[in-house]
Amino acid sequence: MISGRVWKFGDNINTDLMLPGAFLFASEAEQMRVVFSANRPGWVDAVRPGDIIIGGTNFGTGSNRPAIRSFRNLGIAAIIAESISSLFFRDCVNYGMIALECPGIAAAFAEGDTARVSLDDFTVRNARSDVTLAAVPVPDRLLSVMRGGGVFPLLEAEGVLSPPRQATAATDSSPAPVR
Amino acid sequence: MGSTILEKILGRASGSATVSPGEIIIVDIDCTILLDVSFHFIQHGLGGREILRVADPKKIAVIFDHGVPAPDASTAAMHIAGREFVKRFGIEHFHDVGYDHGISHVVVADKAYALPGSVLLGGDSHTCSAGAFNCAARAVSSPDILHAMTTGKTWFRVSETVRYDLEGTLRPGVSMKDVFLHIAGTFGHHVNQCLEFGGPGIAALSINARRTLTTMCAELSADFAIFEADQRLLDYVHQRNAAPFTPVQPDPNAHYEDRRTLHLDRIEPLVGLPDAVVNNSAPVTQVAGTPIHQAFVGSCANGTLDDLKIAANAVAGKRIPAGVRFIVTPGSQEIWRQAMAEGYVQKLVEAGAVVTNATCGACFGGHMGVLGPGETCITASTRNFKGRMGHPSARIYMASPATVAASALAGRIALPDAFTNGGAS
Numbered sequence: 001m002i003s004g005r006v007w008k009f010g011d012n013i014n015t016d017l018m019l020p021g022a023f024l025f026a027s028e029a030e031q032m033r034v035v036f037s038a039n040r041p042g043w044v045d046a047v048r049p050g051d052i053i054i055g056g057t058n059f060g061t062g063s064n065r066p067a068i069r070s071f072r073n074l075g076i077a078a079i080i081a082e083s084i085s086s087l088f089f090r091d092c093v094n095y096g097m098i099a100l101e102c103p104g105i106a107a108a109f110a111e112g113d114t115a116r117v118s119l120d121d122f123t124v125r126n127a128r129s130d131v132t133l134a135a136v137p138v139p140d141r142l143l144s145v146m147r148g149g150g151v152f153p154l155l156e157a158e159g160v161l162s163p164p165r166q167a168t169a170a171t172d173s174s175p176a177p178v179r
Numbered sequence: 180m181g182s183t184i185l186e187k188i189l190g191r192a193s194g195s196a197t198v199s200p201g202e203i204i205i206v207d208i209d210c211t212i213l214l215d216v217s218f219h220f221i222q223h224g225l226g227g228r229e230i231l232r233v234a235d236p237k238k239i240a241v242i243f244d245h246g247v248p249a250p251d252a253s254t255a256a257m258h259i260a261g262r263e264f265v266k267r268f269g270i271e272h273f274h275d276v277g278y279d280h281g282i283s284h285v286v287v288a289d290k291a292y293a294l295p296g297s298v299l300l301g302g303d304s305h306t307c308s309a310g311a312f313n314c315a316a317r318a319v320s321s322p323d324i325l326h327a328m329t330t331g332k333t334w335f336r337v338s339e340t341v342r343y344d345l346e347g348t349l350r351p352g353v354s355m356k357d358v359f360l361h362i363a364g365t366f367g368h369h370v371n372q373c374l375e376f377g378g379p380g381i382a383a384l385s386i387n388a389r390r391t392l393t394t395m396c397a398e399l400s401a402d403f404a405i406f407e408a409d410q411r412l413l414d415y416v417h418q419r420n421a422a423p424f425t426p427v428q429p430d431p432n433a434h435y436e437d438r439r440t441l442h443l444d445r446i447e448p449l450v451g452l453p454d455a456v457v458n459n460s461a462p463v464t465q466v467a468g469t470p471i472h473q474a475f476v477g478s479c480a481n482g483t484l485d486d487l488k489i490a491a492n493a494v495a496g497k498r499i500p501a502g503v504r505f506i507v508t509p510g511s512q513e514i515w516r517q518a519m520a521e522g523y524v525q526k527l528v529e530a531g532a533v534v535t536n537a538t539c540g541a542c543f544g545g546h547m548g549v550l551g552p553g554e555t556c557i558t559a560s561t562r563n564f565k566g567r568m569g570h571p572s573a574r575i576y577m578a579s580p581a582t583v584a585a586s587a588l589a590g591r592i593a594l595p596d597a598f599t600n601g602g603a604s
Binding site: 017037039060061062066091142155163 | 334
């Protein structure tokens, strides 16, 4: 069970809003400071570890950018939306972010509500209103990657990727949560 | 029940006759495209891990495009890492800054790396561009690219297909960019859907025109976008790539989630209004007269030779007014050379346009035409998201090269002459 405070976002939230082009090659610390700076300045100061993002349709439309890393670094526990761009969804799988598509979610939650997410039966409950919605189940094979730290361990096991070297692992992005 | 084009290609690539919506499948990849920015991920995103081997160097192409020539030291470092990778793993399809560089999707078209009936992956969202070649092509996230190039495989969740049947012919001054804006404005996003294009209207469309449409389907968040194969396509590929291939057509009784007809002759010049692509299109006439600071023609969607021809002929013998910057970026250096040979570059430059080298450049707000606070731009590129081309307060209208060139000359948003003079109905 994942339980967290809800932040609401609308339809078509794109990757340029999550990670502006000017910060594409900035450090992870800089990137996490500019999330939603164009559409919701100050949000990164208000968000707390364990919070949950609820979006509308077409969440994550746009580029292949490591935007999901910034959400992870901010401590976001899950992203739930009416629908999620499949490119963005792949990033969620690869970077170990719980991401669910859940029709009706936008109308069922107000900002500040508490969402309780079960990955056992793929339901999302609003703790205030007690409304429970069915999310689209994530197939086992993807869920295990999503919950197991992404693809790097798989590639290490296949012998195509070396294990991490200690010296750089501390400063570079790793699939495990940074915080 | 029959199969769509994508169900057949993905079936073959996953070792079965066909696949069905909802399935998770593991497919063999025929070609994986790495960009300069892929090496930022490889340098900094692996948590200190090292790539030990690749599955097949012949199935990898490395194309530098986002930051060429390097605008800063960190991009230059990416390029160095890319060159070392190419040398270490023996990659033959390498497009370094120089004679054969270009935007990856355009180089894929120039060289016909995307073969009909094959599967191609890329790290840039507009990789679906290669769907014009009857190729199952899509963008994946950077760790997926790593997985694909080291194991030769990836996973897909098979989606339902929406079929678009094209009928009729475009009016003068109207292009496939306008057709895309019509689709985006009418039908909105296509999350978890594949798009299939066919019908009698495709015969008259150049490969460049088809590519404009499939490239833009990234903006619909579609999984794949793919065209039927016809003789024009097969001739194009045979002229550029000697490798064998098998084109794929849909079954007559294929199942589609929806089937829609696009009457090309009814489409008028459109613009995407600022800040979002889907459900945000309007007739050019609605915003005509809006003053602009910059006009841009370029990107993987609109940096083709046809686009440069339209822009050049629109401004030939005239002069861009003071206060307006008209920036033109060919999609590849090959197109640059062709545009020079055809006289397009001369017409553009003499009119006061700035013709840059081939790069993703201004389209992603990287370099070569970044917007400042409060500026207004009309662009024939891929996206008009808030902040996309520079400062978040800049307003970005998206349109066809004909509309952009007409607007550059007028200093304000304007209809293409060709439409005003020849397209009235």
